[in-house]
Amino acid sequence: MTPLDSPAIKKNMSVSVIMFTVTLALIPALIAQIGFFGLQILGNLIIGISFALILEAVCLKLRHYPIKPFLKDGSAFLTAWLLIISIPSSTPIWVMLVGLFFSIVISKHAYGGIGSNPFNPAMIGYAVLLISFPKIMTNWPSAEQFDFNNFLNFSQLFSMFASIDIVDGIVSATPLDKIKTALFLGEPINNSFSIFDQFNAYQIMSIFYLIGGLYLMIKKIITWHLPVSLILSIFVFSFILHQINPDVFMPSLFHLMNGATFLAAFFIITDPVSSPTTLRGKIIFGVMVGLITVIIRNFGGYPDGIAFAVIFMNIFVPLIEKFTQPKVFGYE
Amino acid sequence: MNISDKIFKFFGGIKPEGHKQISTRNPIKRLPLPKELIIPIRQHVGKMPNIVVKIGDRVLKGQILAEPVANMSAATHASTSGYVKEIKPMNIPHPSGLPDQCIVIETDGKDEWIRLKKIDIENISLSNLLEKLKHSGVVGLGGATFPSHIKLNANRIQTLIVNAAECEPYITCDDMAMQEMTQDFVDGVNLIMHILNIPKTIIGIEDNKPQAISKLNSVLDSSKNIHLKIIPTVYPSGDEKRLIYLMLGVKIPKEKRPTELGIQVFNVATLISIARFINYGEPVISRVVTVTGALGQPNNYQALIGTPIQQLIKDAGGDPSQEVIMGGPMMGFKLPHTDVGVTKAMNCLLAVTDEMKSKASTEMPCIRCTKCVEVCPAQLQPQELYWHAKSKQFEKLTDDYKLFDCIECGCCSYVCPSNIPLVQYYRYAKSEIREQAKSSEIADIARDRNEFRLFRLEREKKERAERNAQRRAQVSDEDKKKLIEEKKVAIEAAMKRVEENEE
Numbered sequence: 001m002t003p004l005d006s007p008a009i010k011k012n013m014s015v016s017v018i019m020f021t022v023t024l025a026l027i028p029a030l031i032a033q034i035g036f037f038g039l040q041i042l043g044n045l046i047i048g049i050s051f052a053l054i055l056e057a058v059c060l061k062l063r064h065y066p067i068k069p070f071l072k073d074g075s076a077f078l079t080a081w082l083l084i085i086s087i088p089s090s091t092p093i094w095v096m097l098v099g100l101f102f103s104i105v106i107s108k109h110a111y112g113g114i115g116s117n118p119f120n121p122a123m124i125g126y127a128v129l130l131i132s133f134p135k136i137m138t139n140w141p142s143a144e145q146f147d148f149n150n151f152l153n154f155s156q157l158f159s160m161f162a163s164i165d166i167v168d169g170i171v172s173a174t175p176l177d178k179i180k181t182a183l184f185l186g187e188p189i190n191n192s193f194s195i196f197d198q199f200n201a202y203q204i205m206s207i208f209y210l211i212g213g214l215y216l217m218i219k220k221i222i223t224w225h226l227p228v229s230l231i232l233s234i235f236v237f238s239f240i241l242h243q244i245n246p247d248v249f250m251p252s253l254f255h256l257m258n259g260a261t262f263l264a265a266f267f268i269i270t271d272p273v274s275s276p277t278t279l280r281g282k283i284i285f286g287v288m289v290g291l292i293t294v295i296i297r298n299f300g301g302y303p304d305g306i307a308f309a310v311i312f313m314n315i316f317v318p319l320i321e322k323f324t325q326p327k328v329f330g331y332e
Numbered sequence: 333m334n335i336s337d338k339i340f341k342f343f344g345g346i347k348p349e350g351h352k353q354i355s356t357r358n359p360i361k362r363l364p365l366p367k368e369l370i371i372p373i374r375q376h377v378g379k380m381p382n383i384v385v386k387i388g389d390r391v392l393k394g395q396i397l398a399e400p401v402a403n404m405s406a407a408t409h410a411s412t413s414g415y416v417k418e419i420k421p422m423n424i425p426h427p428s429g430l431p432d433q434c435i436v437i438e439t440d441g442k443d444e445w446i447r448l449k450k451i452d453i454e455n456i457s458l459s460n461l462l463e464k465l466k467h468s469g470v471v472g473l474g475g476a477t478f479p480s481h482i483k484l485n486a487n488r489i490q491t492l493i494v495n496a497a498e499c500e501p502y503i504t505c506d507d508m509a510m511q512e513m514t515q516d517f518v519d520g521v522n523l524i525m526h527i528l529n530i531p532k533t534i535i536g537i538e539d540n541k542p543q544a545i546s547k548l549n550s551v552l553d554s555s556k557n558i559h560l561k562i563i564p565t566v567y568p569s570g571d572e573k574r575l576i577y578l579m580l581g582v583k584i585p586k587e588k589r590p591t592e593l594g595i596q597v598f599n600v601a602t603l604i605s606i607a608r609f610i611n612y613g614e615p616v617i618s619r620v621v622t623v624t625g626a627l628g629q630p631n632n633y634q635a636l637i638g639t640p641i642q643q644l645i646k647d648a649g650g651d652p653s654q655e656v657i658m659g660g661p662m663m664g665f666k667l668p669h670t671d672v673g674v675t676k677a678m679n680c681l682l683a684v685t686d687e688m689k690s691k692a693s694t695e696m697p698c699i700r701c702t703k704c705v706e707v708c709p710a711q712l713q714p715q716e717l718y719w720h721a722k723s724k725q726f727e728k729l730t731d732d733y734k735l736f737d738c739i740e741c742g743c744c745s746y747v748c749p750s751n752i753p754l755v756q757y758y759r760y761a762k763s764e765i766r767e768q769a770k771s772s773e774i775a776d777i778a779r780d781r782n783e784f785r786l787f788r789l790e791r792e793k794k795e796r797a798e799r800n801a802q803r804r805a806q807v808s809d810e811d812k813k814k815l816i817e818e819k820k821v822a823i824e825a826a827m828k829r830v831e832e833n834e835e
Contacts, residue, residue: 005753007742008661008688009348009501013703015696015749069694115697115750223706272701277715328734329343329711330573330586 015114019074021221025212026081026267029205033085035146036201041089043157044096045081052080052100059109075114079103082122082267086260086307087129088140095133099125119314120274123307130307138177138303146201176259176303203257213266225282226275227265233290234261241298249298259297259304264289268306274314280324281317289313337561340581342574344709345566346743348501348662350540355504355622355630360512362634363647369411369437369638370673371397372424376471377478378404385435389416394446394615397435400466406479407467410437411617411636413444425641425658425675429668437638448613453526458485461527468609469616469676474570474599475659477677480606483596484527490594492530493579494521494603496537496544497563497570500660503680505620506600508632510537510544513604514551516611520603521558523610528596533558534579538565567662568741572597574709586737601679621674623648625657625683638673641681645670650683657682662742696750704744704754710737714744718754721761726768729761736762 033041056076060067083103087096103125111117130137150156216222234255241249255261260268269275269289276285289309296305374380381398385391391410398408418436426432451464465481472478474495498506510517521533537545539562552558563569563578573584576595584590590597598606601619608614617637621644624630628649635644642652657664659680666684704714717735720728729735735758744754 005745005756006661006663006665006740007746007755008657008664008666008682008684009746010751011346011348011747013747013749014751015699018701018749066694069696073696075699113697115699272699277700277702277705277713325713325732326711328586328737329709330583330737331734332583332585 015073015075018221019078021219022078022216022267023074023081025215026085026209028212029208029263030085032146032201032205032208033089035148035150036204037089037141038150038153038156040156041085044084044089044091044093047093047158048084048096048100049077049080051097052076052104055101055104056109059105059113063109063113065113070114073114075108076104079108079121079125083125086122086126086263087137090139090141091129091133091136095129095136098132099129101125102128115273117273118317120268120271120310122271123268123310126307127311130302140177140202146204176297206257206262209262209266213262216266216270222266222270223279223282225279226269226286229283229286230265230269230290231256231261233287234294237291237294238298241294255294255297260306261293264293264306264310269310274310274317276317276320276324278321278324278326280326281320284320284324285313285317288316338581339561339563340577340579341564341566342569342577342709343711344707344743345568345574346707346746347566348746350565351502351624352504352507352540355502355624355632356508356543358629358631360508360620360632360634361647363639363643365412365439365441365443366636366639366643367439368417368640369414369439369636370422370640370671371408371411371435371437371638372422372673372675373398373408373433373435375408375469375477375637375676376406377476378402378406380433381405381408383419383433383435385416385419387416387419390414390440391416391437392444392446394448394617396467396615400479403466404479404482405466406471406481407469407615408435409469409615409617409637411638412437412439413442414439423669423672425667425669425672425678427665427668434673450613451610453523453610458527465606465609467615470602470605470609471616471676472599473601473605473616473619473676473679475677475679480598480602483591483598484524486528486591486596488594489528489530489591489596490532491580491596492521492524492528492533493576493595493597494533494535495570495572495575495597495599496535496541497575498541498600499538499565499567499570500662500664500680501567502624502682503622503660504624505622505632505679507541507544508622509600509604509620510541511547514547516604516607517600518548518551518558519611520598520605520607523607524596524598524603525557530596531557535560536563536569536575536579537561538563538569540565567743568709568739571709571739571741573739586734616676619674619676619678621678622680623650623683624680626650626654626685627683635674637676640671640673641667641678642670644674644681645683648683655684657684661688662746663740695752698750698752701749703747703749707743707747709741709743710734710739712738714754717761718752718757721757724761724764726761726765730765735765738762 053071053076056071057067060070080100083099084096087099103121107119107121107124108114108117213227217224235252238249238255239252242251269286276282292309292312293306296302296308373383379402382401383398385397391397391414393410393412395410396407397410400407414437416435417438420434421431422434424432424434451461462481462485465484470480472480496506496510524530525533535548535558537560545560545562548560552560561579568574569578572590575597576590577583582593584593605616618634619637621633621635623633623644631648633644645652645654645656652670656667656670658667658678659665661682664680664682698715698718700715702715708714713733716733717729717738720733738758740755740758742755748754
């Protein structure tokens with residue numbers, strides 16, 4: 001007799017399906033990125049994800065876990081993907097691999113593997129790289145025109161092996177960098193540039209992250225609580241600052257459309273393992289990540305602060321959960 | 333009486349595939365009389381009834397085989413006429429797989445009834461009626477098998493709720509019974525309302541039973557106090573607390589029974605059996621069983637209690653080697669033995685399908701996705717319950733996460749993307765906690781006894797000392813002097829004897 005526990009039926013939903021759907025939602029932004037900047041990012045993904053999967057397999061082996069089902073869960077795949085798209089595609093390959101090592105080995109397996117990591121693995125990898133290689137991490141390529149030829153220029157695919165030199169001129173500061181510099185130099189930001197002249201590549205990618213995120217909400221992979229509270233939080237707090245001094249603080253829309261706002265809202269903080277499980281807890285988490293992000297962007301030393309905000313709030317997750325337990329049926 | 337049509341949707345729940353139509357295509361079927369019936373003596377929650385027949389006795393259909401011994405007990409009857417062939421422990425349909433006392437009846441094919449006496453409901457006292465019901469074998473036929481006469485011993489009931497939700501996939505016995513025994517069903521409702529003086533009734537039925545709904549609508553038109561509330565098909569709407577909330581918007585608080593809030597709930601099949609008993613005098617000797625799943629011709633059967641289930645499976649196009657679940661796919665359990673008879677609790681026999689067998693079995697770690705939280709109708713935190721059950725932090729489970737409010741409906745396991753058998757973890761934790769409570773109770777008793785023993789020894793010692801002191805006090809001073817003199821004399825005499833001896 002085969003053991004058969006109740007319930008005998010099961011919804012056709014697995015961790016692999018969840019991770020696959022999330023990856024699917026990331027594809028539109030990837031296509032936009034390739035169109036603007038070339039195939040380099042795809043090459044990074046292929047190399048980086050392969051490396052991440054090897055690391056994952058080695059860790060599973062060392063920890064005496066079955067390799068196949070755990071590799072199939074897609075978590076290492078997704079973590080690697082998120083880290084690689086968070087760093088400039090011109091990043092030297094060894095730097096990227098260092099980040100992946102911290103994401104997969106240190107922040108996940110050293111803490112007990114999938115389900116047990118208190119910190120968001122992709123953000124740990126990102127934070128390690130940002131602190132260790134600040135120059136490289138801000139070398140974002142300049143926003144060019146969308147070009148279909150980029151999809152066919154395969155020489156770019158593995159350009160990371162060709163040279164690690166970063167050619168001056170193709171690199172330019174992102175809008176958030178510009179603001180930081182302007183603030184540092186004491187120039188009023190309105191004079192430094194206008195944000196609404198044109199949508200640049202990063203802003204278009206932001207819109208694709210938003211679309212991908214809405215798809216995940218429709219597919220019920222994620223609930224509205226985390227993304228909406230983060231987006232509203234960034235909107236409200238940057239609105240308040242802008243009202244106080246428009247010369248120094250950028251308007252809300254700027255903060256939503258630039259940096260990693262939508263990527264983080266729908267793909268980073270929605271990592272179930274390291275964010276709160278209670279609905280009220282998710283809202284508190286989203287609001288606090290938004291607040292800390294606005295503070296770092298406007299007063300801190302880094303142009304974008306979402307990664308630090310996420311890691312900082314990860315620390316509070318058990319506490320948030322403790323104080324946001326919902327009422328059980330019949331206890332009202 | 334006006335009742336709002338509002339449906340109060342409860343939190344959570346799931347919408348699994350219904351698979352109901354496969355067993356509702358044909359009317360309720362009856363098998364030819366089986367050669368033997370295997371009737372478990374205890375088919376209810378409560379005390380084991382007392383067997384009143386012996387091997388070799390001829391029994392009639394409806395004759396009592398075992399008498400209730402206490403209030404929390406119910407009678408068991410012979411389902412047809414024949415001879416008592418055996419009385420011994422045999423396999424019963426129970427998840428434990430342990431045998432229990434059964435009576436085997438060799439049927440004589442005559443199907444000869446005892447003399448049935450209907451009950452004159454207008455001229456019978458409540459206590460007499462309850463006593464008769466206790467001997468009627470009527471218990472909750474929804475699966476809980478709680479003796480019905482206890483539920484009728486209630487007063488100030490304002491609302492009768494009829495559980496016609498039948499929310500488990502595959503099961504259709506109540507649906508079919510409402511369609512084919514509509515009058516008995518409505519009679520049952522009216523009888524309960526009459527007995528308990530209940531002003532209004534709400535029948536809660538899921539919208540996946542259009543035929544039963546239209547049948548009921550055509551019958552209920554005349555009666556204004558019985559309302560049909562059609563609820564969306566969401567599992568587990570048939571859970572008592574969830575159903576009450578759906579109907580009235582009332583959440584039964586923890587530690588309270590619905591009757592304390594003026595609500596009583598009866599299941600469809602139970603009402604029919606109450607009507608059959610009061611109107612015709614028939615005790616519970618059969619029930620409708622859905623026989624479905626991976627079978628050639630799934631069907632509903634009006635099966636005599638004790639009918640070997642193999643015969644039902646075979647008639648529905650199955651074979652004896654098939655694995656069978658008793659109950660629905662969500663809360664039912666796989667029968668450890670299939671050489672058992674139909675019981676009052678058996679609403680469904682579900683032959684395990686290939687899909688169920690292929691249910692992904694690799695258990696993966698919990699990723700805290702809270703899909704389980706989204707579906708838990710008790711509004712628990714299943715992922716926390718799992719975590720603390722696994723790490724055996726039982727105090728946290730009971731105090732912080734309210735493990736015992738879990739109704740084991742299985743919604744969490746159904747949606748879990750990591751294939752964690754969550755309900756099994758909860759059952760394990762519950763039984764561990766009960767076991768600990770029991771052993772700590774035993775330890776408490778032992779400690780109390782020991783403390784009392786020490787106290788008693790101390791008390792006896794004190795009493796003895798007091799008694800001695802008292803005795804001493806009673807002796808007067810003169811007596812004491814006298815005693816001392818006597819002793820002196822005795823000593824001197826002894827000394828003299830010693831000296832004489834030495835000389």
